[in-house]
Amino acid sequence: MQRIFKTLIRPVVTSVLVLVTVLSFIPAAAWAGDEQMEFKNLKVSVWPEYDDPRVLVILEGTMVNASDSPFKGEVKWNIPKGKDLEIGMACEIVNGGHSCQPYEQKDKGDWIELTWKTTRSIAPGEEYPVFLEYYYNPIEGSVDKKFTFSYQPSYKIDSLTVSVQQPLKAENFKIDPAPSSTNTDSGGFVNHNYVYSNQTPNNKITLNVSYKKADPKPSVEKQVNNNNNGGEQQASGVQFTSSFKDAKIWVPAGFMVLILGGFISYAVMQNKDKQRADRIDRLAKKAVKTNRTKGAKNPLLVEEKKKLRQQLLDGAISEETYLQLLADLEEEYEE
Incomplete structure (x- = not known):
């Protein structure tokens, strides 16, 4: 019986274990x-x-x-x-x-x-x-x-x-x-x-x-962030030493860390939001000038402008085409 197990069953069990191990390492995207x-x-x-x-x-x-x-x-x-x-x-x-x-x-x-x-x-x-x-x-x-x-x-x-x-x-x-x-x-x-x-x-x-590119400088100057990227630690784990094993110490300390981290994260994210908004606004700077004097309160016109701006951001139309279509819209809604 032991001989049968060694010669027939053991190879099958080994193969199954190997297959399970291999499948466990296949990226989840494949499934x-x-x-x-x-x-x-x-x-x-x-x-x-x-x-x-x-x-x-x-x-x-x-x-x-x-x-x-x-x-x-x-x-x-x-x-x-x-x-x-x-x-x-x-x-x-x-x-x-x-x-x-x-x-x-x-x-x-x-x-x-x-x-x-x-x-x-x-x-x-x-x-x-x-x-x-x-x-x-x-x-x-x-x-x-x-x-x-x-x-x-x-x-x-x-x-x-x-x-x-x-x-x-x-x-x-x-x-x-x-x-x-x-x-x-x-x-x-x-x-x-x-x-x-x-x-x-x-x-x-x-x-x-x-x-x-011989010039090592980036294309544009980066805005200075005085928070030293403190917000990037929002998901990091904290490793406690033996001095934190007493709940009387680490519970209040933990609350202080969370509160401080929340303030820092909020400040950093506000800064990041502003940087991103500046980049997007750069793409439609010319459009802003035309919007100040014409039909800004017409909801249909506003919606059409939003669609055009999204097409510009997606790269579906060029800046020249965008401005021409915007001018056509302004003329159409003035009539």
Whole structure:
């Protein structure tokens, strides 16, 4: 009997254990398909050397509950492990403003999984706008530079736009594969755009970027943050030493840390919100001037202007086209 076990059963048991072990290491994205949430639309902006020597990545889009039951739980993002990773903002969008949330990071092998918990229950079919911003440093070289940007979706995405911004003083800028379109915004930045549809967590996007840039300075000057990035510690764990084992000591101390951390996080996030708002306002600076004198109180006109502005931000239309369409709208609503 023991001989039969050794010769027949043991190899089978061993094979099953090996298979289970291998499957346990397969990324969760490969098994996606049962998620309640998915993206209606998502834009990924990749800005190398924008206001920092690193690469700034901005993800903004609208999620939707595609299931038949309410959802309240974790929102997941896959972000690269690159050097000098710094999370800038991780936010729900509430009434057009950023409501930044405490987040956690988990090592998933090739990726870092960033998560935060929704602050409310998302009803079936309800939309949930989100925003994530981070810096990391995949850039190689001092003059002749190159880096690879990869994006691994964590949810199904109906409409995905990826836009890579060329640094102002960069020369011989190339991306492989080639973009589907390019446009120049009001700040003089050339944007290289890609459009995808019906993406799943199994559709990894990889872009190889290269360019020449002798000036080490970023394209624009970064606003000074006197808080020294204290808000980035909002999701970090705290390791207590033996001096904190007495509850009389660590409970009051813990409350003090939480209160202080809350004040610091709030101040930093307010600063981050302002920086992001400044970047977006740069894209529509000319439009603001035209809005001050014409039809600003007409709700239909305001709504049409919002749609045009979103198309501009998505890279779907150029600045010249945007201004022309805006002028046509003003003329139409004046009649």
